[in-house]
Amino acid sequence: MKKIHKGIVKTIKEAAKNTVYMSFEPENPMEIKPGQFISILCGGLTLRRPFSAADFDGKEIAILFRRKGKGTNYLSGLKPGSEIDFIGALGNGFDVVDKKSLIIGAGIGIAPVSYLKKKLDSGILVGAFMSKDEAPQGISFDEIITNDGSAGKKGSILDHLENLIDNYKPEIIYACGPAVVLRAVGEAAQRHGADSQLAMEKVMACGIGVCKGCVIKVKRGGEINNMTVCSDGPVFRGSEVLWE
Amino acid sequence: MITDLRGLTLKTPIISASGTYGYNNEFDVFCDVKNIGAVVTKAVTLAPRAGNDWQRIFEVPGGLINSIGLENVGIEKFLEEKLPVLKSENIEFIVNIAGSTLDEYLQLARICDKNSIKAIELNLSCPNVKSGCLEFGTDEDALYEVVSGVRQEFSGYLAAKLTPNVTSIEKIAAAAEKAGANAVSAINTVKALGLKLQYVNGEFKKEFVHGGLSGRTVKPVALSCVNRISKAVSIPVIGMGGIYCLDDVLEFFSVGAEAVQVGTANFTHPDICEKLANDLEEFMQKNGFTQLDELKCKLREEVI
Numbered sequence: 001m002k003k004i005h006k007g008i009v010k011t012i013k014e015a016a017k018n019t020v021y022m023s024f025e026p027e028n029p030m031e032i033k034p035g036q037f038i039s040i041l042c043g044g045l046t047l048r049r050p051f052s053a054a055d056f057d058g059k060e061i062a063i064l065f066r067r068k069g070k071g072t073n074y075l076s077g078l079k080p081g082s083e084i085d086f087i088g089a090l091g092n093g094f095d096v097v098d099k100k101s102l103i104i105g106a107g108i109g110i111a112p113v114s115y116l117k118k119k120l121d122s123g124i125l126v127g128a129f130m131s132k133d134e135a136p137q138g139i140s141f142d143e144i145i146t147n148d149g150s151a152g153k154k155g156s157i158l159d160h161l162e163n164l165i166d167n168y169k170p171e172i173i174y175a176c177g178p179a180v181v182l183r184a185v186g187e188a189a190q191r192h193g194a195d196s197q198l199a200m201e202k203v204m205a206c207g208i209g210v211c212k213g214c215v216i217k218v219k220r221g222g223e224i225n226n227m228t229v230c231s232d233g234p235v236f237r238g239s240e241v242l243w244e
Numbered sequence: 245m246i247t248d249l250r251g252l253t254l255k256t257p258i259i260s261a262s263g264t265y266g267y268n269n270e271f272d273v274f275c276d277v278k279n280i281g282a283v284v285t286k287a288v289t290l291a292p293r294a295g296n297d298w299q300r301i302f303e304v305p306g307g308l309i310n311s312i313g314l315e316n317v318g319i320e321k322f323l324e325e326k327l328p329v330l331k332s333e334n335i336e337f338i339v340n341i342a343g344s345t346l347d348e349y350l351q352l353a354r355i356c357d358k359n360s361i362k363a364i365e366l367n368l369s370c371p372n373v374k375s376g377c378l379e380f381g382t383d384e385d386a387l388y389e390v391v392s393g394v395r396q397e398f399s400g401y402l403a404a405k406l407t408p409n410v411t412s413i414e415k416i417a418a419a420a421e422k423a424g425a426n427a428v429s430a431i432n433t434v435k436a437l438g439l440k441l442q443y444v445n446g447e448f449k450k451e452f453v454h455g456g457l458s459g460r461t462v463k464p465v466a467l468s469c470v471n472r473i474s475k476a477v478s479i480p481v482i483g484m485g486g487i488y489c490l491d492d493v494l495e496f497f498s499v500g501a502e503a504v505q506v507g508t509a510n511f512t513h514p515d516i517c518e519k520l521a522n523d524l525e526e527f528m529q530k531n532g533f534t535q536l537d538e539l540k541c542k543l544r545e546e547v548i
Contacts, residue, residue, distance in 0.1 A: 003273045004515055046459045046512055047303050087274065087514060203301045205308065205511040208273060210266035210286070212315040213301040226294055226315060 001028060003090070003208075009082040010060055015136035019108065020076045023055070023062040024084055031089065032056050034096070034116035035199050035235045038063070038088030039207045042071040047205055048087065049075070050230070052112035052176070064111040064136055090207050091234045094174055094197050096120060102170035102194075104128065104185060106157050106177025112199050113176050114139045124168050128157035128177070157181055161188050170194050176201075179243070186238020196238030202229040217242040245525055245536050247281060247503050249480045251426045252363050252401040254281035254336060254503065256521040257536060258493070261484050261507030262287055262340035262365065262405070263312065265517075267326035269333045274514035280521055281503060282336040284429075285326070287367045289341070290348045292318035299453050302438030307459025307486070308508060309438040314342055314367075319355055327359070338403065342367035349390050353397035363401035366394060366425075369409070369432045369456075381407040381432070384419040391423035403427040403482060406473075408462075409435045413469045414476035421477040429482040429505060430473055431466045433458045459508040460486045467499055471548060474500025488516070490523040498543040 007024040015021035039048035049071035055062035101123035105113040132151035144152030176199035189196035204214040209231025247257040262284040295315025302309040343349035368381035404420040408431040433456025466485020483501030533539040
């Protein structure tokens with residue numbers, strides 16, 4: 001089956017401050033794994049906008065996004081019944097392994113890991129936000145961290161990373177969020193002898209690895225190579241990413 | 245819709261542009277690549293290139309600026325891994341080659357010739373060390389030297405892809421014709437700077453990309469270039485720049501293009517090449533055009 005689809009918006013609602021939850025049903029059945037993404041045509045914009053699956057029940061795909069620019073503003077104006085044009089499923093998802101897991105979502109990075117949590121038998125889900133009102137509804141967090149202390153522990157995820165690892169002693173950490181958080185998670189995991197799988201983000205054009213617009217440097221087998229976030233990723237092992 | 249480019253015959257005049265479509269059948273995940281006129285491969289250089297380090301893509305209203313820096317696998321790996329797929333999948337293709345010196349172009353041309361590659365497109369917008377950091381494509385004499393040199397090494401179909409970042413693209417095109425090119429493709433991307441400022445904590449944060457602009461916004465520039473080139477040369481012109489729909493294709497035909505390439509639109513609508521080929525065929529059938537030339541003649545009745 002070709003990877004270009006039409007879908008019908010089923011639900012669109014505010015999930016948190018300036019954050020939208022949208023679910024849609026593809027016209028043809030398809031699968032999407034945690035960490036994989038779809039890329040949606042947004043009106044007349046040149047580039048599609050990529051979104052990780054925040055949930056998938058076998059029928060409807062859900063995404064979560066911050067209203068941030070032209071693309072997300074366009075999407076947040078859609079209504080139930082609106083048609084969308086999207087490509088996917090794109091990229092490689094998380095490699096779901098049966099290990100003691102810590103799952104970290106920082107900001108809107110909560111989207112793919114909240115779906116991942118549902119696919120793991122166990123695992124501690126940590127959400128990190130600027131404040132309580134940015135935490136999307138409908139997600140069961142095991143721990144919440146807020147910069148302003150309005151919910152859970154006060155501070156940034158970077159302040160609490162070591163404690164979280166000491167407390168939960170994960171064998172693997174899954175994470176999505178800003179690059180600064182992912183880098184810290186990857187490095188902390190390595191220090192503690194844990195694996196890490198990080199869902200990365202970069203502006204992308206083609207979505208299938210051909211235009212080389214979204215490359216990062218990755219070290220594998222002693223060699224440093226460019227890898228595309230869209231197609232080789234978006235999930236990479238923390239130990240192999242060379243940070244900008 | 246047999247398209248005769250005088251030395252290269254395609255089943256439709258819709259071609260995918262270099263750098264937007266991969267090396268071979270990658271877009272089969274979205275459409276049937278063998279149904280389009282030809283795939284122009286991602287630019288291939290002599291040695292593999294890692295491309296640029298910094299941010300590579302910058303979206304602007306109506307288009308995007310890219311600064312990929314010719315990341316590619318190099319000619320050796322191309323021949324080993326990418327070419328066999330083009331052949332086994334029966335995809336018509338044109339190999340885009342880029343050198344940073346005259347000698348690199350000549351070596352690439354020789355390798356393509358030796359491997360019986362039917363058609364190449366010269367990317368002539370890369371930094372040229374030999375003529376003092378000018379680009380081959382911006383200097384008539386340097387371009388003539390490269391194209392005529394390649395012509396001697398390569399016996400197949402030779403298209404020269406021209407940059408619009410010059411005063412008179414028609415003069416450059418005439419030099420390509422004189423040097424023995426079978427066709428010119430125009431335009432490559434327009435030199436541009438994408439810049440975004442953010443004032444945070446008393447400081448301006450700058451996000452910027454120096455690169456090439458493409459997409460809908462460059463179409464008027466491209467149409468003007470193709471129009472001027474068509475009047476200056478008698479070899480076929482392959483037009484491109486901001487093609488998103490059938491009307492765009494017809495506009496390029498009307499100013500003299502014999503075939504068109506679709507680039508950035510592949511990112512927006514990844515099945516667009518096949519769709520445009522179908523749309524064109526449908527339009528011709530519906531309106532009683534049996535030959536592509538008949539349609540082109542009609543479009544060119546009034547000279548622009």
